[in-house]
Amino acid sequence: xxxxxxxxxxxxxxxxxxxxxxxxxxxxxxxxxxxxxxxxxxxxxxxxxxxxxxxxxxxxxxxxxxxxxxxxxxxxxxxxxxxxxxxxxxxxxxxxxxxxxxxxxxxxxxxxxxxxxxxxxxxxxxxxxxxxxxxxxxxxxxxxxxxxxxxxxxxxxxxxxxxxxxxxxxxxxxxxxxxxxxxxxxxxxxxxxxxxxxxxxxxxxxxxxxxxxxxxxxxxxxxxxxxxxxxxxxxxxxxxxxxxxxxxxxxxxxxxxxxxxxxxxxxxxxxxxxxxxxxxxxxxxxxxxxxxxxxxxxxxxxxxxxxxxxxxxxxxxxxxxxxxxxxxxxxxxxxxxxxxxxxxxxxxxxxxxxxxxxxxxxxxxxxxxxxxxxxxxxxxxxxxxxxxxxxxxxxxxxxxxxxxxxxxxxxxxxxxxxxxxxxxxxxxxxxxxxxxxxxxxxxxxxxxxxxxxxxxxxx
Amino acid sequence: xxxxxxxxxxxxxxxxxxxxxxxxxxxxxxxxxxxxxxxxxxxxxxxxxxxxxxxxxxxxxxxxxxxxxxxxxxxxxxxxxxxxxxxxxxxxxxxxxxxxxxxxxxxxxxxxxxxxxxxxxxxxxxxxxxxxxxxxxxxxxxxxxxxxxxxxxxxxxxxxxxxxxxxxxxxxxxxxxxxxxxxxxxxxxxxxxxxxxxxxxxxxxxxxxxxxxxxxxxxxxxxxxxxxxxxxxxxxxxxxxxxxxxxxxxxxxxxxxxxxxxxxxxxxxxxxxxxxxxxxxxxxxxxxxxxxxxxxxxxxxxxxxxxxxxxxxxxxxxxxxxxxxxxxxxxxxxxxxxxxxxxxxxxxxxxxxxxxxxxxxxxxxxxxxxxxxxxxxxxxxxxxxxxxxxxxxxxxxxxxxxxxxxxxxxxxxxxxxxxxxxxxxxxxxxxxxxxxxxxxxxxxxxxxxxxxxxxxxxx
Numbered sequence: 001x002x003x004x005x006x007x008x009x010x011x012x013x014x015x016x017x018x019x020x021x022x023x024x025x026x027x028x029x030x031x032x033x034x035x036x037x038x039x040x041x042x043x044x045x046x047x048x049x050x051x052x053x054x055x056x057x058x059x060x061x062x063x064x065x066x067x068x069x070x071x072x073x074x075x076x077x078x079x080x081x082x083x084x085x086x087x088x089x090x091x092x093x094x095x096x097x098x099x100x101x102x103x104x105x106x107x108x109x110x111x112x113x114x115x116x117x118x119x120x121x122x123x124x125x126x127x128x129x130x131x132x133x134x135x136x137x138x139x140x141x142x143x144x145x146x147x148x149x150x151x152x153x154x155x156x157x158x159x160x161x162x163x164x165x166x167x168x169x170x171x172x173x174x175x176x177x178x179x180x181x182x183x184x185x186x187x188x189x190x191x192x193x194x195x196x197x198x199x200x201x202x203x204x205x206x207x208x209x210x211x212x213x214x215x216x217x218x219x220x221x222x223x224x225x226x227x228x229x230x231x232x233x234x235x236x237x238x239x240x241x242x243x244x245x246x247x248x249x250x251x252x253x254x255x256x257x258x259x260x261x262x263x264x265x266x267x268x269x270x271x272x273x274x275x276x277x278x279x280x281x282x283x284x285x286x287x288x289x290x291x292x293x294x295x296x297x298x299x300x301x302x303x304x305x306x307x308x309x310x311x312x313x314x315x316x317x318x319x320x321x322x323x324x325x326x327x328x329x330x331x332x333x334x335x336x337x338x339x340x341x342x343x344x345x346x347x348x349x350x351x352x353x354x355x356x357x358x359x360x361x362x363x364x365x366x367x368x369x370x371x372x373x374x375x376x377x378x379x380x381x382x383x384x385x386x387x388x389x390x391x392x393x394x395x396x397x398x399x400x401x402x403x404x405x406x407x408x409x410x411x412x413x414x415x416x417x418x419x420x421x422x423x424x425x426x427x428x429x430x431x432x433x434x435x436x437x438x439x440x441x442x443x444x445x446x447x448x449x450x451x452x453x454x455x456x457x458x459x
Numbered sequence: 460x461x462x463x464x465x466x467x468x469x470x471x472x473x474x475x476x477x478x479x480x481x482x483x484x485x486x487x488x489x490x491x492x493x494x495x496x497x498x499x500x501x502x503x504x505x506x507x508x509x510x511x512x513x514x515x516x517x518x519x520x521x522x523x524x525x526x527x528x529x530x531x532x533x534x535x536x537x538x539x540x541x542x543x544x545x546x547x548x549x550x551x552x553x554x555x556x557x558x559x560x561x562x563x564x565x566x567x568x569x570x571x572x573x574x575x576x577x578x579x580x581x582x583x584x585x586x587x588x589x590x591x592x593x594x595x596x597x598x599x600x601x602x603x604x605x606x607x608x609x610x611x612x613x614x615x616x617x618x619x620x621x622x623x624x625x626x627x628x629x630x631x632x633x634x635x636x637x638x639x640x641x642x643x644x645x646x647x648x649x650x651x652x653x654x655x656x657x658x659x660x661x662x663x664x665x666x667x668x669x670x671x672x673x674x675x676x677x678x679x680x681x682x683x684x685x686x687x688x689x690x691x692x693x694x695x696x697x698x699x700x701x702x703x704x705x706x707x708x709x710x711x712x713x714x715x716x717x718x719x720x721x722x723x724x725x726x727x728x729x730x731x732x733x734x735x736x737x738x739x740x741x742x743x744x745x746x747x748x749x750x751x752x753x754x755x756x757x758x759x760x761x762x763x764x765x766x767x768x769x770x771x772x773x774x775x776x777x778x779x780x781x782x783x784x785x786x787x788x789x790x791x792x793x794x795x796x797x798x799x800x801x802x803x804x805x806x807x808x809x810x811x812x813x814x815x816x817x818x819x820x821x822x823x824x825x826x827x828x829x830x831x832x833x834x835x836x837x838x839x840x841x842x843x844x845x846x847x848x849x850x851x852x853x854x855x856x857x858x859x860x861x862x863x864x865x866x867x868x869x870x871x872x873x874x875x876x877x878x879x880x881x882x883x884x885x886x887x888x889x890x891x892x893x894x895x896x897x898x899x900x901x902x903x904x905x906x907x908x909x910x911x912x913x914x915x916x917x918x
Binding site for chain 1: 637893
């Protein structure tokens, strides 16, 4: 047995949970019928048009299972930001395994009939998108457009001191401009009053047809880059599932201890300083656990695993590969006679709102508070006679926003690219400062680590 | 005298050239008349509305003067990309000092009358923009929108093996997404067949009202970030002009030697590898050499120097500060009786097309070559009877592009975010590969360091 913090029983169950999520993911991409392979697999059970992204999915499922473990063991209030949102099957599979999917969509029941519906609806006319979509329980980050995962993660953590935001970043996404700049958001996160973001850079090595840059630079260069962004990176790499389970379990315990320590220090002492927040680089094969080879060409661990790793099911050899792949997860051990996840595994998921797919922070409607707004008429510019008075619209707006800040100290935030003053909103500085956890000099103007008027980026 | 590679005479002249560019920059921002202060400065000589960006300008002028020196001493074919394009006065001033401005706009003569026109037209009704604009000689990078400096610099260097592209990046611009991602362009630059880009990150510390992130992280963190981007960074910091002249002269000699060595190695040996290209971080005060204090508040070295450091010239004290500031450059030593730059200084600029403001690479029209295009009719899909034939438009386009590549081996390049294959343009891979200077694995498909079909960024 692989060495690490997990007992043999824990390891076995965690691995089975991952197998279940992977099975449900492949099922969504391929199956129209025969959801638990209780009959021999035939072409008629396969969708006529195959669409979906397998490549990133097993990595997302692996992380989700491990994050569930630490949520339970530490009673964490946590959400999952799925940067590689193309891996929609993973997010749907996990919401289904946790029961949230059925709670939200009662017709997708936790049995054979529901499984068949779950599979059929995926990327299918009248069904659901292949990306992590707004209708996926637990999603606050639409997975179609890459680049905004970290921005959304930090946005979720601001002013939510107890929230942990697990943010998976694909290495394709990491090459986009918005993502490349948003690593620096750690200079605006206050360990006293904000929650924590744990970025997890998932280096599976490939985009749609090409390797990714961050997977093809020396590890020392990658480490320097991430340290330069202000993080303490932990790199975990491998492809042996049991070994990786043990190491990921140990690593998550370590980084969550570090986050606790940072927040403990930050909250005990008066003056918040910028910590080196931990982050994880997970290097696993693209399409991990999928077919190793199709038509004599390598698939697992290459760009060929990006979308649908085997198509054209009229070829008997392809059907055989798919059958072997699906059965490799041993669905008969994972689901009971009715088609529901066996109790031993469903017990691994967190309960109620602790489930990442059901966390109210991932469903704005449940936590929405009306802003307390002053009457805008009170800010009217008095004009006794037309064309006799000068004023500036945004200056008036500034006074209004100042009072919005006063009346909504914890659920209103002004964001902008360093143009609060030049856009004449300076009245807000009567009641707040600009957020800033980087170094401060005596000549600075209204900068503070516990400010309310956040700002971002450029001139 | 400060120690370094410059003789006392060289140092004195280089410094005088910088003073001249700075004088012309301040003149553009402030003066309507009395361009060489041959009468006592009065309110009526000042523009009624003051617009322009001083903060970044002296740093740009400093670099321009030093780059002129190395262009002459090494006979370089070089252009200047002005990332902080708000510093338009610098680019106009240098084009004027080199004579290109007058060649392009003959009414802006190199005498008192021309100087007055040069000053008056800047950011003035019917005049020129305050940014480094397309009409500024030598500009291929419009300075109004920040973020694209490095992308434009690498674009200019591709397939121009003898070109040096000096690319100044403002620390405000460096916070934008496009800039943050484009550092990685070094993974696509081939030392054998492409020119060189020398990124110069100008850390003057501030944006419009706030400090910049990269100026407020520890130097070690900044260094790691830039090393992580794959560069060998050289950091130069200071505010004493004579000392900084000597150090910048030495540093430019060093990095240009390194570039020569990289290109020499790359061109002698068969297989190009990704070098660690040098880059410079120049940390100088914002608004360097400008007013130290106005109305009791510090200006030089703070965000207050970003735009117009003193306004409201009806205050006698403000007028006095401006007068002292302008005269601190000693214009009487720089310009002759007619108002032309003294010969000793004009001799410092490179000649003809070696001037960065006159380099034909910065003027597409001079180097434009017609593409040799095959007849598109030859690619027509044959349709004998309507609605009987299937084909894919982009697949047909791929065949056309393949032949465009064959017929234009050095002046056509296909760029895209890793979608050449998925967009059905794969026919181009019959004749070219994808550009890639990062690590390569045996399973990779059509990747090569000397490929033609470049690609960028994400899935």
